[in-house]
Amino acid sequence: MxxxxxxxxxxxxxxxxxxxxxxxxxxxxxxxxxxxxxxxxxxxxxxxxxxxxxxxxxxxxxxxxxxxxxxxxxxxxxxxxxxxxxxxxxxxxxxxxxxxxxxxxxxxxxxxxxxxxxxxxFSGEEGSGRFLDLHALHERYVNLKNVKKTDYLTYLTEFDHFSEYPKEHKYGEYLKYLQELKSYLESFFKRVKPLSNLDDIRIDAERTFNEKWAQGKFPGWERQIGADDGSIDLFCVACRKSYSKKTVYDAHLKSKKHIKSANSMMEKGITSIDHETREKLKLEVDEGKDKREKEIAFTEALIQKYAEILGSQREDTKANVERKRALTDRERRMELEAEEVDDVESESEDEDKIYNPLKLPLGWDGKPIPYWLYKLHGLGVEYPCEICGNYVYMGRKAFDRHFQEWRHAHGMRCLGIPNTRHFHEITLIEDAYALWEKLKSTGKTDEFKADTMEEFEDLDGNVFNKKTYDDLKRQGLL
Incomplete structure (x- = not known):
């Protein structure tokens, strides 16, 4: 006690x-x-x-x-x-x-x-919190109505561009999709930054949202403050709905849905409604509609706030998706194995610190390579490449090898130039454009031919062109 x-x-x-x-x-x-x-x-x-x-x-x-x-x-x-x-x-x-x-x-x-x-x-796709995993939400998004069908990389860039989606369709399945997207971002945020206060972020986002909403300037939900949502004469009491045009209202009165609602009112003994009651019902409907729209808009504002805070993870995810597209299945497996080995080595607490004052590269045994070998291979010589985003390669061997790697291939693809043998040793964008124009003028360009230049890999790692691969697959040899 x-x-x-x-x-x-x-x-x-x-x-x-x-x-x-x-x-x-x-x-x-x-x-x-x-x-x-x-x-x-x-x-x-x-x-x-x-x-x-x-x-x-x-x-x-x-x-x-x-x-x-x-x-x-x-x-x-x-x-x-x-x-x-x-x-x-x-x-x-x-x-x-x-x-x-x-x-x-x-x-x-x-x-x-x-x-x-x-x-x-974290899931395997999230990479211990480095990347977002929005594959399931992307599939849910592309199956919505009235949306632009995009690939996963474009979706990562535009998933918070809600103003492009029609306002009149932001209900039903779209609202369920919004709730799932918000729940995932909140869950990911709590796992990546557990010491951050999510309530403070939500309060800050709500304050900014209320200011824009009161002014009628929230993106995708712009409206004129004080504007009427429709004349009282164009308000259907039976269906509890307002219309902006007389022609649309007249067509609605002939619909089966309206006739069914009107008959239901008559069965309850309601035959006529005075003007004051009609205005009161219209005001209740307009307030309920505004409240519902505000809830949906605030969900969009929260998602945009979370996406802004998780901007670094978002950019890393886009870069990772682009990089994976340039890798073969075999290279992806080798990369995963290398990451596992690196994590095991980095997490080892018993490993002694290696004395490496010259910053020499590490060999297969995890120790710095000899200095004479470092000088022999020229690993101290820098080779920058402007096409690769001014990335610097250390040593001639790494520089020669990078022309067929994903980074250089992606840079050439962004320039609209095929990465052929003619452009080996070309590192400046200006030189690449000049050589491409010269090749086009002399007629020596290598046009892309899918049957002969597109490569396919079987399960054993053998590489074939498209025509050979299709022939072998058709004969059942693969």
Whole structure:
């Protein structure tokens, strides 16, 4: 049985240990993205810290009554009464075990060091929090009505461009899609940045949204403030709907839906409605419509805010998708295996630091290569390539090899020039354009022919052109 003072002492001790645990986590130097995210996964510590401070606040409020009792006229009787209750408690529970606070924090640190937790937190496509995984939402989007069918890369760029979608179709399936997109971005944000306050972001987005909505200037929902949504004469009481044109209203009165609603009103004994009631019903319908539109618009504003905060992950995702398109299946598998090896090596705590003052590349054994080998291969010579975005290649071998790699091929494709053998050793954009014009003028360009130049790879890694691959597949040899 603990007194109020003892409870306060234990709470202060726990707060100090929690603060030290958080500091120790942030003092670590993460060597990979996965480790960096795991270091911010301090939600249990933060929750415990909040719980302790809440308990202390309540204890300090109740402490005044205890101090007054101990310092009053009956202080000795109060003291001996508390002493008697403590003795009685330990007499009833003589063998009660007490776990020291140190052991509790040791157990917590062991649990926090579990590497499997990070793997369970993210999917394989999310790459330990580096990339967004919007494949399922992209498939849901392209199946909506009245949307422009786009590929996944374009969707990553335009998924928050809501003003391009017709306002009159932003209900039903579109609203369900919006809710799923918002839920995913919130879930991803909590996993990547668990120490950030999502409520503060939501409040800030709501404040900005309310200002634009009150002015009628929110993108995609622009409207004139104070404008009437339709004449009272064009309001259908049976269907609870307003119309802006007389012709549309007259056509609606002949529809089956209206006739059914009108007959339902007559069965209830409602034959006519006065002007005042009609205006009241129209006002209720307009207010309900405005409220519904505001909820949908605010969901769009939240998604745009989350997309802005997760801008770096969004750009990395687009770059990753572009890079994967230029790789074969075999290269993707090799890349995944290399990433797994790098993560294992970076997470190894027992590995000693390697003394490498000259910044030499590491060999197959993880140690710096000899300096004579470094000089022999010219790894200290820089070879920049403007077509690759001014990327610098170290050494002649890496420079020669990069002309057939994805980065250079993507740069040539952006320039609209085929990456043929004529452009080997060309690194400047101006030179590439000049050579391309010269080749076109002399008629020596290599036009792309799918049957002979498009390559296909079978399961064994053999590469064929399109014509040979189709022939072998048709004969059942693949």
């Amino acid at each position: 603990e007194s109020l003072l003892e409870q306060q002492r234990k709470a202060h001790e726990e707060i100090e240990r929690l603060e030290q645990a958080i500091v120790d986590q942030f003092m670590k130097d993460p060597k990979s993205v996965g480790l960096a995210i795991s270091l911010t996964g301090l939600v249990p510590e933060v929750n415990s810290y909040t719980s302790c401070t809440t308990t202390l606040t309540g204890n300090y409020k109740a402490r005044k009554a205890e101090i007054d009792a101990l310092s009053g006229t009956s202080e000795f009787s109060e003291f001996y009464g508390r002493l008697k209750s403590i003795k009685d408690y330990h007499r009833r529970y003589p063998n009660e075990t007490v776990e020291p606070l140190e052991l509790e924090f040791i157990n917590q640190s062991k649990q926090n060091g579990d590497d499997d937790e990070l793997d369970k937190l």
